[in-house]
Amino acid sequence: MKRRMIVCDLDGTLLNSSGLVSERTRVAVHRARSAGHVFAIATARPVRDTRHVAVALGNETVAVCGNGSITFDFVRDEVVDYHPLAETHVAEALAVLRGRLPGVRLGAECRLELVLEDSFELPPALSRSARRVPRLEEAIDRHNVGKLMVQLEGTARHYYEGVRRILAGCEVTISADVFCEVMRAGVTKAAALEVMAGRLGFAGDDVIAFGDMPNDLPMLTWAGTAVAVANAHPAVLASADEVTASNDDDGVAAWLERLTGHH
Structure with missing residues (x-):
C-alpha cells in the first residue's frame, strides 16, 4: 500500500459538534499511522486551541494552524514556519475596517496568542484561550499578526465579499459562519501544506485531504484526493472527489477505516 499524507481540518470535519475527537476517530488515526501513513492537522484555529486535539490523537502531529499562517510541530513543541501580515498591512487593514464597516468587531492571532475585543462573539470552545481587550489597536504587536478576525452582525457568508473587496491586497476567507x-x-x-509535504517527501498527488468549509478549498484542490464530509458547505461538496459521512457520524474515521482495511 502506498504511503499517504493524510491532512484533516478540525471543526466540522474531524471533530464532532461538541468539538471532540471520538474514540472511533482516535483509533482510525492511530491505525493509519501504524500502517505507515502520515497524519497532519490543517485548521483555522490558533495553536493553543489545537493542542488538546493533538494530545487526543497521540501528540505525534504537525499542524498547520491559523489557516496556514503558522505551522507547529507538537512532537518538538516548536513553531516550524510563521507568515505574519506585514506591519503596514495590519495598520491599513485596521484603519479601513474601522472606517468602512461601522460596528466592526475585531480579533487577531499573534503567533501563539489569540487576542479578541470584548465585543467579539465566539463559542467558548474557540475562545477559551483568548486575551480580551477593549480595542485591538492598542493591544497588539503589529509586526506579529498572523491573522486578523473580522466580525459584523449576521453570518460571515453575507459580509465576506464586502470585506474581501476592501482588503484586496490580503487573503480573505471563512472557516466558520461567525467571522471572516x-x-x-x-x-x-x-x-x-505543500511546504510540509515537500519536507516529508510527498507530492500533492500523495495527499488525502478532508474538509468542510470554503477555507478548505485551496487545500482540497491541491490534494490528490479531496474528501468532503456530508455536512460540508455546498462549494466544498461540489469540488470534492468523494463525500464521506458527516462529522457527527465519524465520516473521517469511516474513510480511514476503508484505507487501512478495518471497515
Missing part, C-alpha cells in the same frame, strides 16, 4: 479571516496574500492551508 484575513491573512497575508498567498497564505492558505494549501501553501503551508
Whole structure:
C-alpha cells in the first residue's frame, strides 16, 4: 500500500459538534499511522486551541494552524514556519475596517496568542484561550499578526465579499459562519501544506485531504484526493472527489477505516 499524507481540518470535519475527537476517530488515526501513513492537522484555529486535539490523537502531529499562517510541530513543541501580515498591512487593514464597516468587531492571532475585543462573539470552545481587550489597536504587536478576525452582525457568508473587496491586497476567507479571516496574500492551508509535504517527501498527488468549509478549498484542490464530509458547505461538496459521512457520524474515521482495511 502506498504511503499517504493524510491532512484533516478540525471543526466540522474531524471533530464532532461538541468539538471532540471520538474514540472511533482516535483509533482510525492511530491505525493509519501504524500502517505507515502520515497524519497532519490543517485548521483555522490558533495553536493553543489545537493542542488538546493533538494530545487526543497521540501528540505525534504537525499542524498547520491559523489557516496556514503558522505551522507547529507538537512532537518538538516548536513553531516550524510563521507568515505574519506585514506591519503596514495590519495598520491599513485596521484603519479601513474601522472606517468602512461601522460596528466592526475585531480579533487577531499573534503567533501563539489569540487576542479578541470584548465585543467579539465566539463559542467558548474557540475562545477559551483568548486575551480580551477593549480595542485591538492598542493591544497588539503589529509586526506579529498572523491573522486578523473580522466580525459584523449576521453570518460571515453575507459580509465576506464586502470585506474581501476592501482588503484586496490580503487573503480573505471563512472557516466558520461567525467571522471572516484575513491573512497575508498567498497564505492558505494549501501553501503551508505543500511546504510540509515537500519536507516529508510527498507530492500533492500523495495527499488525502478532508474538509468542510470554503477555507478548505485551496487545500482540497491541491490534494490528490479531496474528501468532503456530508455536512460540508455546498462549494466544498461540489469540488470534492468523494463525500464521506458527516462529522457527527465519524465520516473521517469511516474513510480511514476503508484505507487501512478495518471497515
